Amino acid sequence: MIPNKTIEEIFQKARIEEVVGDFLVLKKRGVNLLGHCPFHNEKTPSFTVSPTKNIFKCFGCGKSGTSVGFIMEHENMSYVEALHYLARKYNVLIEEVEKKPEQIEEDRQKESLILINEFAMKHFQYNLMETQFGRDAGLSYFTSRGFHQGTIDKFGLGFAFPDGHNLQNEAKVKAYNIDLMKQLGLITEHNRDFFTNRVMFPIFNLSGRIVGFGGRALTTNDKTPKYLNSSESIIYNKSNILYGFFQGKNAIRKEDHCLLVEGYIDVTTLHQAGIEIAVA
Numbered sequence: 001m002i003p004n005k006t007i008e009e010i011f012q013k014a015r016i017e018e019v020v021g022d023f024l025v026l027k028k029r030g031v032n033l034l035g036h037c038p039f040h041n042e043k044t045p046s047f048t049v050s051p052t053k054n055i056f057k058c059f060g061c062g063k064s065g066t067s068v069g070f071i072m073e074h075e076n077m078s079y080v081e082a083l084h085y086l087a088r089k090y091n092v093l094i095e096e097v098e099k100k101p102e103q104i105e106e107d108r109q110k111e112s113l114i115l116i117n118e119f120a121m122k123h124f125q126y127n128l129m130e131t132q133f134g135r136d137a138g139l140s141y142f143t144s145r146g147f148h149q150g151t152i153d154k155f156g157l158g159f160a161f162p163d164g165h166n167l168q169n170e171a172k173v174k175a176y177n178i179d180l181m182k183q184l185g186l187i188t189e190h191n192r193d194f195f196t197n198r199v200m201f202p203i204f205n206l207s208g209r210i211v212g213f214g215g216r217a218l219t220t221n222d223k224t225p226k227y228l229n230s231s232e233s234i235i236y237n238k239s240n241i242l243y244g245f246f247q248g249k250n251a252i253r254k255e256d257h258c259l260l261v262e263g264y265i266d267v268t269t270l271h272q273a274g275i276e277i278a279v280a
């Protein structure tokens with residue numbers, strides 16, 4: 001929990017024109033500032049920022065609020081996340097109180113799991129782009145499906161080698177915890193890489209952290225399903241995550257609806273075609 005006096009300090013120090021100005025171009029209009037509203041589509045600017053009142057208001061769609069409200073809405077953050085964001089921006093020290101030891105332990109564990117997933121994503125990306133085998137097997141698949149490099153980067157796409165040890169060998173070199181990798185479903189109980197000979201789709205949560213993976217087989221037979229997903233863990237609840245939501249959140253907010261499609265390839269190809277409201 002953040003102490004009340006710290007919250008007050010954040011509200012006081014966060015200047016609305018500076019907070020909004022990090023995201024929008026604002027022009028002076030009398031005592032106020034004016035820009036194009038990020039929350040609805042408009043040709044003439046009606047998004048007004050009042051430094052004296054320290055609030056924003058859009059006369060087009062009616063959205064209004066404080067710096068904290070703006071960050072929550074614009075960055076899809078919770079109230080507490082927005083406070084932390086502004087505290088960092090304005091060098092306000094947050095001394096959390098009443099955080100239970102179990103909570104601290106759980107946060108620590110979640111962070112470890114996410115860091116492992118981020119390592120795995122980078123490793124799969126390296127395989128795809130920097131190895132001859134990965135380029136021949138994985139990148140050529142994406143290219144044949146019409147993927148541009150920008151799309152491959154935006155979605156962090158990668159490639160898992162077929163041998164069953166490539167990921168864990170690298171993990172051991174870098175001293176990642178193998179038991180945690182098993183918890184994440186990256187390594188099986190039989191000590192083999194879970195994803196083999198697959199192109200890899202990392203699954204982002206709303207803050208852009210990696211919570212799981214989907215892998216598409218490059219060769220299919222009766223034994224290997226076309227798609228495999230990471231198992232659920234304390235950071236990955238399949239019913240709570242939409243693939244593509246992180247990459248599409250600004251477009252979805254603007255258009256106020258989304259397009260639900262079936263799978264990874266649908267989302268990525270639609271995004272590439274400019275339809276960024278697609279999620280799966």
Ligand code: ZN
Pocket residue numbers: 037038039040047058059060061062063
């Ligand atoms: Zn608006």
